[in-house]
Amino acid sequence: MEEKKLDIKTLIGFGLIMLLLIWMIYNQTAEQDAKAREEEKKEQIDKITDKTVPENNTATAVKDSAVADSVTTAEMKSALGAFAYSVSLPSAKGGVTEIENELLDLKVSNKGGYITAATLKNFEQFHKGSNQRVELINNNNVDFNLQFQTKDNRILNTRDLYFEPQLSKEGENTVLAMRLKAGPQQFLEYRYVLKPKDYMLDFSIRTQGLSNIVNTVKPMGLEWQLKSFRNEKSVTYENRYTELIYEYEEGKDDYLGQGSNEAEKADEVTYIAFKQHFFTSVLLTDTPFKTAEMVSENLVKDEKVDTLFTKNFKANMPLEFKGGELSYNMNWYYGPCDYKILNNYDRNLDEIMPLGWGIFGWINRFIFIPAYGLLSSFIPYGIAIIIFTILVRLLMSPITYKSYLSQAKMKVIRPEIAELNEKYKKDPMKKQQETMKLYSKAGVSPMAGCLPALMQIPVFYALFQFFPSYFDLRQKSFLWADDLSSYDSIAHLPFYIPFYGNHVSLFPILASVAIFFYMKMTTGDQSMAQPPQEGMPDMSKIMKIMIYISPVMMLIFFNNYASGLSLYYFISNLITIGIMLVIKNYIVKEEKVHAIIQENKAKPKKQSKFQKRMQEMMEQAQEQQKARQNKK
Template sequence: MEEKKLDVKTIFGFVLIAGLMIWMMFNNISKEKEAMAEDAKKAKTEKIEKAKEQAVAAVVNDSTQTDSLKVKALQGSLGAFAYSAALPSAKDNVTEIKNELVTLKIANKGGYIVDAKVNNFEQFHKGSGKPVQIIKDNNANLNIQFQTKDNRVLNTKDMYFEPTVTKEGANQVVTMRLKAGENQFLEYRYVLKPNEYMMDFGIRTQGLNEVVNTSKPLDLDWQLKAYRNEKSISYENRYTDVRYEYEEGKDNSLSQTSKLDEETVEGLTYVAFKQDLFTSILLTETPIKGAQLKSENLVNDEEKDTVYTKNFAAKLPLEFKNGELNYAMNWYYGPADYKILNSYDKNLDEVMPLGWGIFGWINRYVFIPAYGFLSGFLPHGIAIVIFTMLVRLVMSPVTYKSYLSQAKMKVLRPEIAELNEKFGKDPMKKQQETMKLYGKAGVNPMAGCLPAVMQIPVFYALFQFFPSMFDLRQKSFLWAEDLSSYDSILELPFNIPFYGSHVSLFPILASIAIFFYMKMTTGDQQMSAPQQEGMPDMGKIMKVMLYVSPIMMLFFFNNYASGLSLYYFISNTITIGIMLVIKNYIVDEKKIHAKIQENKTKDKPQSKFQKKMQEMMEQAEAQKKAKK
């Protein structure tokens, strides 16, 4: 047998592949070494910082040393700020302020809020006894990192502020000062007013231009790891995101679904860490240049990741003016309630995902006032039912127009079928004759589409409306204990992908209602609209959608707010009733047929659209003959 010899090209190919594999192997090893070195460096830095922190804490808590000895011992680590660490207030104490709506605790260490409770609201289930807390157990921090003139890098979150509690009329005032001397300090000032979720917050310095490097802005880092507060973590996480205002009134948000999303924003005037139905918002009167915002999704497995939803971070550069900082700000901790946020007249209603353009307009000026009026004297479940009836009543003329168009097309079907048979081999001629028939009969084939298009803004606005209605939270109706969450009637011992581990009843009822609604409309459309040559068979598509749409709704809405599912169930049921009334008592197909026949005897001028279509068809026909 003759041996096969490898040619030069084959050998070269093998060598090239081997070389590539070796390069990839070494490259991966190099990257792994770099990553390990970076991790080791980070761990070493954290270890050093931890050791410094422990050393400072040891000196601060040493009751045997005098203040002067403490200052001397701490100067090596803190420089001029050893003065603050040696004060009697340098302890891990907190100062509590509260009003009827919120309870806040501010720590000496770091000078920031370490506990924020929204009074009168509970987690998950009403009666659970667990209060809604936006901040607790070190899930948030506020830090300013600065460089001193003797080249030390210090973080305010690790240093001790001196608290002072005063009153300004009915307002509670907490002043936290990080001191480098008696008249040299960084100050956080909190002012809580009665019956307000919004408080005043100020940052200023005095005399620190002699201690701190003021040649570049200081970064204010605000970080919050969002706690879960609602029954469905997947639904809550869907509406948990970073929202912000910039450039004098523009608004935007980071991605709700991405694993990680970051953005650099110019002219920032507020940033909101929105946690579905609650939110914390930091506002500034002086626009922030080059603000860096970040959102990280923490829910990888809904069965395991059940405590936190997202990790938020905002880095806000604070600029010196005449060697000092002076920023007037506000801080909001409370419900993500449209009425409350809108009352502050600071564009905070944009924190609510009410939709853009016409969708948001419908929600703000029609649906929210209408539903607010009804829920003012009716239980929320009944208010949703009445609200739905009103919406369907207002939209009933559109439903009538749509059904009337379908009835006209149904009457014309036999004649259209004749044209299809007569001109089956000449699609252009068939289309021309079909358009002539429509023109003589006074029928617009697009009339059935326009009503459906008109309903889209209402449909989408309502889809945004219900998840944004804070008033539905923990309000019960029938078997649903919370209209802002799912209405579970059965807990499953297993999890179904994309569905969940429970069965909600309102989505089942809504799916059944939409099935019968589509069955009614699909049947009429199939009867009225013959298939056009070269076009997809709409009859088959509608048959598939008849079964796919209810199943999609069943899966999609199983974890959604039961108030939204209740709306769709009532809405589709009412629409079915309206269509039955129109079909049996208002629209008479015999009268429509007689009217169409009468229209055919009249010389009705063509519309501009019909003339244009006729000209286009005639030109196409002429080109076709010319080619032949």
Template structure:
């Protein structure tokens, strides 16, 4: 192929074309005045963008409203009045937020959706004290509040996708933020937030004005509140165990969804819903009960080594009824500690959010343990307060311990005679039972007396089991080697994980297990374990021997991830009980005196009670019937 060469005519053509292009660029260049005007325009646009996106931190006026973003009114599209349809390309659609802050709470409310996008509980650290990680109940899109509205032109609007106009004012010491979703200046949907100083409870209202012709009031607006709860404590398994949705319905009844698995429910006349996170909680309350509520709780912890960020996903849906074509709901929001004193102070049944136990167990916690511990912890550090509290509880229960030990001592004294009866009537179980009951009656011994004191202690035992996990005051309070009495007291981190035990070694559960072993050793004893077994009955001696070793091991595994304050209580409690029993055994109750008293009782004529008489007659009839059958 012939090679093309650059000739003289081509060079002249390139030069002419270049000259024409340079002349066109020069003639179209902006003048100095035009350049200055353009720079001004760019500066104005930049300032508008900064105003729309920045967080409001100015002190609000006490007399006139402060419009945080003037440009938001430009977002309404002419010709779409009443549709709430905003252009995402306009200056208002850039995700601006308004901040409300008090000593207790820091809240950020977004223009888009008009709901809280950040809720920080001030003054507390995440995981451990001094971590400098704040307690953020809401952050990074883990929550939303959405109102679904049906329009007269058969469309469905979701407020979380639309942009509100914020106005921040002050009423006395209260900060008031009004978020309006406008169809016009006189037609709007409004969210109103009122943050008060030194209060975790905030006023919240949803109302509308002039929307009769815009919304389809025959269908309720659907309010959806959702929260994906962040983990805030050291042990995700322990925290998740007490993370649950609690609600009040039908004039004061309360209930909850399962904390262990996915759960849901539909309830009527709901007055509050609490998204509880063990030691912190988020609550939505209403003055006008929600006609119905659809509640869902999803457990997000399936593998504790992998699922370490979130605990639960909560969703609550409430239909909001229109009255005369408008919405008007006065509500409250609470973001703060799950602390009994604070929740109870609102006098709205919020103390039911605390897992204090049902019936008598909750009563003991509310009216005995919480006030008593509050007084003690008022002048002692929390670790010493638990020790002092434990001593007080054991001293109050010492008469029960005394009764139990005396009953055991009486049974021990009678054991040789019972063994003789067992041998004498080994071929006649009915007669053996009759003679044994006669012996008990003559000696003035109740074989059930040892069980009754133990049953009396059960309500106290269970109440305390619920008390310590509910005590917010123990959070990140140290004692000895434990740096957080509301969590486990790890003294050694294992390089592996033991099923049902964990990846660490907690010391207080070990000490409590050792104390339980010696306590059970004292209360059972070799003689009691080797007691003769009734025919047809299980060998209680062997069962108790097995329980002597199983109970401490169960304690060791079960409490390794529990609050160290609870393990500390059981350790001190068993030490004190062992001490009390040693005093009773060595200085108060003497077996020779008990034996003498029993022998004295045998010589006395004792009137048979109606119950004893009835039992004796029933046994005699049964024996006679058996003898009659044997003759046949």
């Protein structure tokens, strides 16, 4: 009886039925999912705005006068001791002081004395034209606090206390001094200096006349916390590049991982960066923090629901007293993760950029960033990527030539290797020995095809780091892609596919098609060149499977990646296919390769010391094997 098989029409029918079922399920649950997302957003906002003070952190929490009329001045004075002077000042009430330049708009709260709003004037969220500026700080997503102990063992937190603002000008600089007073000449001061056209603020913390009030034996505890807002189109992609980075021990740098909850402790820390994908908040200090305890918590548990925040960052550092007083000169940076801007500060801030370590970072810093920056300075960014890709592939073409030449040589001597395999199939040692002799006579190396591929890995990895990190690609459009730093959606799906998403990006599809034809072309030559070895898996079968697996994996993986990166791989594979066709049809012809091999065979070959040693070892092993067989 003939066995029934599934034909293409049956498969299509099953596929249509599955799509219909998925569509019906989606329509039934769409309304519930929308409600769930709204409720989740509301819960996230409620959590971040409902900032409570831990019970063991303060003796008495001083409440905002606008909402705590029941707290009398006498009760405040009783709780604060010497710092009760601050609650008697006219400015000891809620309010903010706004300072700004051409790039930044900052709001500093009287309560706590720290920056409670930081807006970047020249950058927009999500899609260009939304008119919603990038906000690194807003809606109480930040906490900055100094915790200290008084001489009478009271524990106070500056987040609960009121500072007096003093705004002034020093030349073109805007200066804001926030003072928490314990008397006319006794205070804790935060001093902010904002310069024109600069993302970096000077910031200092100092005390005056508090040595008889504050316990200076124990350091003040500096606490900084930030829940990073989502500012890009893809929350998943943005979260992948959102991380905590720090510098320690005179120039070393490191970062916390991407796990759900990562923690680290470091000594002699000189800066801490709460980095988002394309923007960052950085606290730098001239006097290194003796220690720093840092935490990064992933807030995106479900990318369909958790769309307001990406990560929750925390850092705790002790501030040491010297001579009974506190004095730390620091800086704040609120701005873009732009390599050119960060590198100009000469504070090692370029390490915040994930450009890769070692040779990968060098390639990006000294080759790719200058080269692409030059191209994009006078031509559109999408066209610049295409020209940049052409230049990279042309520079790599000698390596492609070497790789293909090696494959062609292996293909020519394949029949001779097959003969050796058959002749010495019962003597693997002799077969290996004769095969090596053949390689030597023909001037062929089986490793010659691998080395060019290995040489391309640093370039491949550097580019993989370059495109997602290059700030200038943000919100730059090309063809159907409205943002080269994010995915290029051409269709929105009515359902969510795990690992793929709920949209269709076109550049990854084109790149996958191109890599399919490239692998189809090269894999055939490789399978013809490499004869199967006894006892080893048939690599030709594995490579044939990879022809189909690799494009599919690329399609899934790159669907949510930067469209600029997918554009690069699409153009790169097209160019590589063209180079391979030229090499195959016009440069490396099989008859010429055959003639070269025959010529090499005719030449007397002088073995190197290493080759002689290897041959001697193989001959000794062969003799020992024969001796063991004779004893048996």
